[in-house]
Amino acid sequence: MTAAKPYLTGHFTPVADEVVATELTVEGTLPPELTGRLLRNGHNPKPGVTPTHWFKGSGMVHGIRLGGGRAEWYRNRWVRTPALDGAPYMTEHGPDLTASAAGTHVIEHAGRLLALCEANLPFELTEELETVGAYDFAGKLRTAMTAHPKEDPLTGELHFFGSSPVPPFLTYHVADAKGGIVHTAEVPGASAALKHDFALTRHHVVFVEGNVSFDPNDRSGIPYGWSDQQPARIGVLPRGPHGAPQVRWFTIEPGNMLHVSNAYEDGRGRIVLEGPTVDREGFRLSWNWWIGAPGRGSEPVSRSYTRRWVIDATAGTVDEQIIDDLPVEFPTLNEAYLGAENRYQYAVSFPDEQGFGGYGIVKYDRTTGARRIHRAGDARMPSEAVFVPAAGATREDDGYLLTVVSDLKQDASQLLVIDASGLDRVATVHLPHRVAAGLHGSWIPDPAPDGAAA
Template sequence: MDPAKPYLTGHYTPVVDEVTAFDLPVEGTLPPELSGQLVRNSHNPKPGVTPTHWWKGSGMVHGVRLRDGRAEWYRNRWVRTPALDGAPYLTESGPDLSASTAGTHIIEHAGRLLALCEANFPFELTRELDTVGAYDFSGKLTTAMTAHPKQDPVTGELHFFGSSPMPPFLTYHVASPGGDMVLSEQVPGATTALKHDFAITENHVVFLEMSVTFDHTETSGIPYGWSDDIAPRLGILPRGAGGAARVRWYDIEPGQALHFANAYEDAQGRIVIEGPTLDREGWKLSWTWWAGTGGPRHSEPVTRSVIRRWVADPATGTVTEGRCDDLNVEFPTINEDLLGREHRYQYAIAFPDERGGNHGLVKYDRRDGTRRILDAGTGVLPSEAVFVPAAGATREDDGYLLTVTSDLHRNASSLLVLDASDLCRGPIATIRLPHRVTAGIHGSWIPEEQTA
């Protein structure tokens, strides 16, 4: 591996082996209602392999099983896709949707554990994280699948999309709570703009086509780049059959968002969306890290990424937008019981900016406009915070945040259980993992009733 590539060093240094460990040491007391499995994904190329871009590293999934106040086991496994053994994505007959890194996210739906990468089919895993194989919804999925599907907490439906630099550029899909594909519709007017994430509300689906689009001249293997020549816009379509044909596009300001915290319909019928957004300079600085090419070296994967809010008004056909904060953050999460509905609290990972500082976990209170930051300390990077509701919760933030830390001083990792209602209280419990876990991307909590 090339040590000059920032995504192969420090917190992102790949793990070189697969481990299984039982009865993990716990400091503090694990809440008894934490019965289930935390799974998280990371880009983790095999020894001897140097990918040309952070996003091209093969997927490795890490899992921790909790039950009855104990940390029963930890496992990490590569997702065994054709790409892990060098199979190309592009073939003589076109893209091979099974040649996936499967390294961006991992979710559970309808009893299936799915490792995701937006350019390919999902890959099904067992609960012990062994690879079952590519999953195409019984042949009904013929496009790639986003790494950021949305499961409606009320209906149980899974909403997702496939995007491509070749027609059809955007296809919207819905799977039933039981896992059957029930809707696939091409979205007219969509372009090759990068669509990594999207959002749903109670009645709508929201796509953002922003300032980064397909660029065949990009040499990193990820063919996208910033363009000042395209007009950024926001597309809103009604949920349900026939909705894609009724998409409505709204002009917005330049920028690029990779992840959205949430979206909802307010009391005036407007659609509100929030997420960290990069400006042109922030995208270029971040891309330098992701691709490991040219220019000054930066030690962080995101720079100048700040929370932005868009409010689309169907009555006027316009969008108002603006910054919500000036903190450099990414990987926003919420209590997903409120996905698609108005939420008060959201969480994110804070990254050092031009002024320095440490990594940390941030809690935003959208009602009073305040934020609280839990400083992770020098040399420690927390992972995306996964919210788990507490038993008998009565408030939105009654619950726990689960985050896996990478500690460079100890060359070790821990799973922290934090009180989501009082972020700065410190860990309720700390689970010591058997080795350092590569800083990853996204993950999920799978409750006990869904792990059988």
Template sequence: MTTANPPYLTGHFTPVVEEVTATGLTVEGTLPPELSGRLLRNGHNPKPGITPTHWFKGSGMVHGIRLRDGRAEWYRNRWVHTPALDGAPYMTDKGPDLTASAAGTHVIEHAGRLLALCEANLPFELDGELRTVGAYDFDGKLRTAMTAHPKEDPVTGELHFFASSPFPPYLTYHVADATGALVHTAEVPTATAALKHDFALTRRHIVFIEGNVTFDPTEHSGIPYGWSDHQPSRIGVMPRGTDGHHHIRWYSIEPGNMLHVSNAYEDGQGRIVLEGPTVDREGFRLSWNWWTGAPGRGTEPVARSYTRRWTIDQTAGTVDEHIIDDLPVEFPTLNEEYLGAENRYQYAIAFPDENGLGGYGLVKYDRTTGARRMHQVGDARLPGEAVFVPAAGATNEDDGYLLTVVSDLKQDASQLLVLDATGLGRIATVHLPHRVAAGLHGSWIPDSPATA
């Protein structure tokens, strides 16, 4: 049962109560001139007077920061105006209403469209001012929900995504081409009702992860999933292509659950290497109880979330797996030009452990040397997911910038930090007009020639 003041409505997660627009934001330091575009970030932000039964049930609010010519031109925040924002139920007497979306998990751009995403629903299109256009179904071709974590292939420009359902068909795979047209849809056989929040794309394969969290009709938080020791934990490897779903192969792995993929690729021996933060049974229990405001929760929204690496040898039919770092982290990111290819660097947000020890920070991993570098943001300050933006004329993978929105409880304020992705030093700070509630995922939308 949800408490009177659930943790996802307090502290760093206290919702914003109004939509605002501010121009001419104060900048400390110097914004790199190549930062010409918009940083968009989504998160769950219920309207005043609304207490959702689960963190993920809160209505989505997208925050935007416009940078150009070394200036921070504007900030604006807007709720995603879906039927759910006005109280429409997801389940109706005709079945699920795919438009009744929280639309609060992610926001992306593909083929010129801005889409606010929530995995149980259709995407919602926004205009350049963050006003809601409406539910988007790829010209009537998308008849399922859409994951909140689609992958855009940096080589082809294709958008790969899926729908996961607690009922058959449990898994449906989709591809939209670089122009935004939905060109491929296939039901994936042998999948189960296990929660599939994210997936991985390599140059040759699609990789699905089924952990121990699966459909649970006894869960009454509004998100009907729970941990099950009887649900097999496994990885599904599917060749890319229109007939790949006929050739998916599943590999058993140790019990656990992973929400977000760091990256995956084929190594020099043709093995698939997959990485991402994972939780064990206790970590999931502590996290879930935080998400629902139930007793016995941890102090943070993620607990015991450690980066794990799987190496899948399809020839031998084996999987080698191990935890590669003991720091609790979530929201992994990378230079997305390396998505699906071997990457040296990746980034994540560090959290205190399940006992509340340690602090928040932004972490950089060097996968070649095993080194870990930390940028500490300061007391009572929580950074959000760090979005990588390449520098002009970049020659190295980490030549670029990390953009993160920080919630500052002591000042009751927020800033956009621009960090050097190489050494994690601070380059610039953009002061926002109010404190932004800690949220989930976002994207950098660079200017096109038409908008520059």
């Protein structure tokens, strides 16, 4: 009997049904400023489907609506792309950018909800999470779109990129606050290295190419693998219409980073970039888990440690160091500080290679170096912690962290509302069924009566 793939078991067991539930049970008190929807995406193949790689599982978006101190509803829907019904990505005419898993992230920009997967076009959803269809920005998006676009908190612009294993390897895009693409440029010198995320500062766009690169011999359906021949590099280009030709590439230590914590220019004009990274062995363990191969680790991110790079463009140097030995992933922050120097960062902690450590929500104080953990509890795995500011916030950590917990012992899930300052639980919302462990999501606040963001 063939062993079940790890990404179809335990916390990752797919949800089999689409449901709608109203008036959910709440323990504690939901803050009144939590008026809107928490949306979260993740890979959730249909019953009877076993993808060859976790990343190929079809996307399912889960939504929880809060308002007036109530949890008004929960609903979940598959993103209905051609791939959900088995359409292949590669065709005789080349890649089909609409044949998307659409299972990595879900965002809102300029009034549109978009489900994202980096190899494809985004898919637009309705407020009720029904699928509208592939979205190409009125025909102006002709590449795939990263699952990790960055919305500038000052301008409202959406910065994103499309990457490809064949030239052009990297194309940078900017959409204005109204949702129209206003800038597209190919980035010189990029390679076929995997680029999952990137960083935005006030003055620069920062790309990271690690040692994971296109591998045509891979048979998992995600044609990438570790390559010692692929140099690890950071690419820095000035923001603006003439930035891409001025890109500079800086060599860094071997490794691979999936997600950026944040980046900013410090007082000396250097770029400070942080994010969890894995070494070669860490990538091997993760990849084996993602494809269900023998020798997989106990967790897919058991060797993922936060790293800091300080890029001095004037001197042409990069100083880098691992700044914490706790395995973490899914870094988040108060999005008002995206691209600027932030004091606080959050992440999900994971057990190490031996299974020690447990799950939790981590808060880092970058000023003092302190680390605090909200322990999730036995057999309870939290999702990425989404920060929502408190009403009248005056400090960076005045707000709440929203995370969906998969509870194996109870075969259930809850939405936890955690005080972002002290990491104390504020409220628990009980969901109608267990939500499979997934990837990324967003808080979509209701618009204020005057049309401004609530």
